[in-house]
Amino acid sequence: xxxxxxxxxxxxxxxxxxxxxxxxxxxxxxxxxxxxxxxxxxxxxxxxxxxxxxxxxxxxxxxxxxxxxxxxxxxxxxxxxxxxxxxxxxxxxxxxxxxxxxxxxxxxxxxxxxxxxxxxxxxxxxxxxxxxxxxxxxxxxxxxxxxxxxxxxxxxxxxxxxxxxxxxxxxxxxxxxxxxxxxxxxxxxxxxxxxxxxxxxxxxxxxxxxxxxxxxxxxxxxxxxxxxxxxxxxxxxxxxxxxxxxxxxxxxxxxxxxxxxxxxxxxxxxxxxxxxxxxxxxxxxxxxxxxxxxxxxxxxxxxxxxxxxxxxxxxxxxxxxxxxxxxxxxxxxxxxxxxxxxxxxxxxxxxxxxxxxxxxxxxxxxxxxxxxxxxxxxxxxxxxxxxxxxxxxxxxxxxxxxxxxxxxxxxxxxxxxxxxxxxxxxxxxxxxxxxxxxxxxxxxxxxxxxxxxxxxxxxxxxxxxxxxxxxxxxxx
Ligand code: NAD
Numbered sequence: 004x005x006x007x008x009x010x011x012x013x014x015x016x017x018x019x020x021x022x023x024x025x026x027x028x029x030x031x032x033x034x035x036x037x038x039x040x041x042x043x044x045x046x047x048x049x050x051x052x053x054x055x056x057x058x059x060x061x062x063x064x065x066x067x068x069x070x071x072x073x074x075x076x077x078x079x080x081x082x083x084x085x086x087x088x089x090x091x092x093x094x095x096x097x098x099x100x101x102x103x104x105x106x107x108x109x110x111x112x113x114x115x116x117x118x119x120x121x122x123x124x125x126x127x128x129x130x131x132x133x134x135x136x137x138x139x140x141x142x143x144x145x146x147x148x149x150x151x152x153x154x155x156x157x158x159x160x161x162x163x164x165x166x167x168x169x170x171x172x173x174x175x176x177x178x179x180x181x182x183x184x185x186x187x188x189x190x191x192x193x194x195x196x197x198x199x200x201x202x203x204x205x206x207x208x209x210x211x212x213x214x215x216x217x218x219x220x221x222x223x224x225x226x227x228x229x230x231x232x233x234x235x236x237x238x239x240x241x242x243x244x245x246x247x248x249x250x251x252x253x254x255x256x257x258x259x260x261x262x263x264x265x266x267x268x269x270x271x272x273x274x275x276x277x278x279x280x281x282x283x284x285x286x287x288x289x290x291x292x293x294x295x296x297x298x299x300x301x302x303x304x305x306x307x308x309x310x311x312x313x314x315x316x317x318x319x320x321x322x323x324x325x326x327x328x329x330x331x332x333x334x335x336x337x338x339x340x341x342x343x344x345x346x347x348x349x350x351x352x353x354x355x356x357x358x359x360x361x362x363x364x365x366x367x368x369x370x371x372x373x374x375x376x377x378x379x380x381x382x383x384x385x386x387x388x389x390x391x392x393x394x395x396x397x398x399x400x401x402x403x404x405x406x407x408x409x410x411x412x413x414x415x416x417x418x419x420x421x422x423x424x425x426x427x428x429x430x431x432x433x434x435x436x437x438x439x440x441x442x443x444x445x446x447x448x449x450x451x452x453x454x455x456x457x458x459x460x461x462x463x464x465x466x467x468x469x470x471x472x473x474x475x476x477x478x479x
Contacts, residue, residue, distance in 0.1 A: 010179065010186050018175045019118060019190045022145035025172040026117040026193075029143050034093055037143060038086045044140075045082045047168050048075065048133075055129055058160040062128065062153075063333070065250065065297040073250065074129040077415050081134055084417040084434055085141040092141075092438045098446075103479050105456055108449045113442045115143035116217065117193030122184055122207065124199045125151035125300050126253040126355075131221075132161050135196045136174065138437030144194070145173050149187055152180035153300050185210070192216045194441055199223075200353075201378075201426050208429075219430035219440045221255075222423050223353050226382040228258035228410060229370055229396060232267045234386040238408070240274035242386075243359075244282055246410035248337050251297040252357035253304075256382040256404070256411055259354050260343075262370055265363040272323050272339060272361060279324065279337050288326040291334045299333040299356060308335055308356040311348040315360065318344040323361070367395050374400045378426035384410040403427045 048055070055075055056067040065074075098109040119139050123132040132150045139146045148165065150158035162176040169175075177183055188195070188210035197207045198221040211218045228246075230239055247257050263271050283289045283296045299305045309328060316322065320343045326336025335357050343350055343360040350360060364370050374383070374396075383402035385393050393407055403423035404413045413419055420431035430440050459471045 010183055012186055015177065015186055015190065018147060018171060018177070019192075021172040022118045022147065022175070026115065026145050029115060029145065032143060034089055037141060038089060041082050041086050041137065041140060044168060045079060045086075047164075048078065051164060054160055054164075055157075058156040059129060059154070061156040062125075063251070063253075063298045063300045066295050069249065069295075069297065070129075074127055077130050078133045078137065080415060080417055081137040081433065081437075085137055085438065088435065089141055089438075092435050093143075095447075101479075103456060103475070104448075106451050107455075110447050112445045112447055113142075113439075114445055116441055116443055117144060119144045119146050119194045119196065119441060120187055120190070120192040120216075121146055121148045122187075122195070122197045122199065123148065123150045125153035126250060126255065128154035128157040129161065131198045135198070135219075135432060135437065138432065138434075139194075139196070139441045140174070142438050142441035144441050146175075147187065147192075148174065148176045149184055150176065150178065152178070189213075194218070196432075196440070197221065204428070219422070219432060220428045221421075221430075221432060222381065222426065222428040223255045223355070224378055224380045224423070224427040225259040225353055226256055226380045226384070226402070227374060228261045228384040228386065230261060230263040230267065230271060231367070231387040231389060231392050232264040233388040233392070234267070234408070235388070236267055236270050237274050239386040240271060240278045242408075242410055243384075244275055244278035246384075247359050248279065248282065248296070248357055249411065251299060251335070252337075252359075253297075253300065253355055254411065256414055258359070258384055258410055259380075260350065260360045260362060262362050262364050262373070265365050268341070268361065268363045272341060275339060275359075275361075276324050279339075283337070289336055291327060291329060291332060299335055302330060302333060304356065305330055305333045305335065308354075308358060311352065311354065312338060312358055315340055315343055315347040315349045315358075318347045320344070320347065320349075320360070367392060370396065371399045379403070379424045381423045381427035382406065382410070382413070 052075060056070045059065045059070045059074060093113050095110040095112045098111060100107050121135045128151055132148050136146055136148060150161050158178050162178055165174050165176045191214040194217045195207060195211050196219045197204060201222045204220045204222045208218060228243055243258055284293050320340040323341050324337060324339040328335050338358040340360045343362055349358060379401045381403045384406045385396050386408055387393055401424055406413050414421055417434045420436035421433045422428045422431040432440060459468060
């Protein structure tokens with residue numbers, strides 16, 4: 004592990020205390036102020052588009068257009084959506100009185116949680132740090148962001164941008180790795196929004212328990228894409244090639260592996276190879292110079308991927324597509340494997356890189372069994388024209404989100420919740436769901452003066468009152 008610079012614990016506490024004081028002020032802030040701030044931040048980010056693209060490209064050579072699509076655009080839509088909807092999301096919701104509550108008036112008020120911590124991963128280093136910040140600010144909170152140490156250029160830029168635009172008592176960035184993260188987790192944040200691996204997610208959940216901080220955990224896992232013989236194979240190959248090799252396969256909701264009906268396996272692999280070449284280079288082997296293809300984030304991850312690839316081949320996997328692997332540039336050519344043994348590491352671990360195992364099946368029952376036999380995935384994709392096939396997988400398996408004849412796009416739909424389930428995450432993010440994750444929904448009941456129905460239930464418990472209770476139990 005790389006040694007981290009010493010942490011100034013007092014500095015972390017100082018930021019926390021400043022933000023705590025600010026959070027009390029924010030409680031009574033007018034919603035228009037929140038909207039103005041978010042809109043100004045949107046303009047600020049647009050003005051800094053080039054800096055954002057350059058920092059991410061320096062970290063893992065992500066193509067600039069890919070950064071626009073998958074880093075900046077999701078954040079901008081999150082802001083635009085929040086600004087147009089905050090009035091509605093934050094408005095108290097009137098609640099009808101039931102018969103036993105006649106005479107009362109109730110509502111659910113939405114209030115900010117307070118001081119929030121956002122811990123981000125490296126794979127979409129800008130999007131996954133700033134995206135949750137938008138929900139956090141829309142809900143009226145303050146935030147401390149801890150970006151990933153594995154993308155130092157982007158993390159430093161995030162720190163600069165936040166310092167340029169926000170006062171520290173509203174949003175602060177603390178750079179560093181595991182140790183800084185651990186120190187931050189000791190502070191009694193009102194909400195912790197963590198995106199990362201299930202292993203670290205468990206550590207975060209334990210730390211949150213010490214302060215009873217509420218949490219959102221956006222984790223990972225093995226997300227399958229299932230293709231049956233009725234699917235439009237050409238279309239399917241196009242969508243899977245995009246979803247898998249975007250960000251060099253380092254996407255939490257990328258199809259991790261493919262389950263394909265045996266009769267269409269060969270056609271699918273042929274079409275997938277054609278699509279990969281169309282997207283990244285027409286030659287037999289995709290050039291290391293390709294400007295359309297990102298790199299692996301670090302040598303450690305390069306070595307991990309190289310090892311799981313070797314393991315799969317040693318266990319009999321057939322290489323359907325491959326090319327150069329260069330540890331000096333962290334370049335791994337897209338790899339497609341078939342005939343993969345289920346004990347191979349590629350079928351056991353989250354791959355998180357440009358290696359796609361394709362496994363055949365002959366019955367839908369086999370598919371349902373194999374998915375339910377593993378931890379619930381973050382995403383599951385069904386490629387099929389048969390409603391009965393779609394319905395069976397939809398109803399008999401569980402996942403954080405599902406796509407039918409599409410993959411990955413569910414992430415940016417502003418009206419859909421995003422998140423995992425159990426091993427792939429807890430809680431939901433994005434749009435109204437993200438706003439609610441950072442809010443406390445506070446029920447308020449107002450009683451009128453004088454006689455109230457509840458008087459009938461007060462002691463002493465006379466025969467008359469006992470009869471009322473009997474009626475209550477039986478009818479209301
Ligand atoms: P990670 O869990 O290693 O690190 C995430 C963050 O946690 C980093 O900021 C890191 O500094 C911090 N951290 C690391 N060890 C820690 C510890 N012991 N205590 C406290 N904090 C610690 O994840 P990663 O490698 O950055 O990202 C890859 C993982 O994230 C994959 O599993 C992927 O599926 C998942 N992911 C999920 C989503 C989602 O939205 N569900 C999105 C992107 C990535």
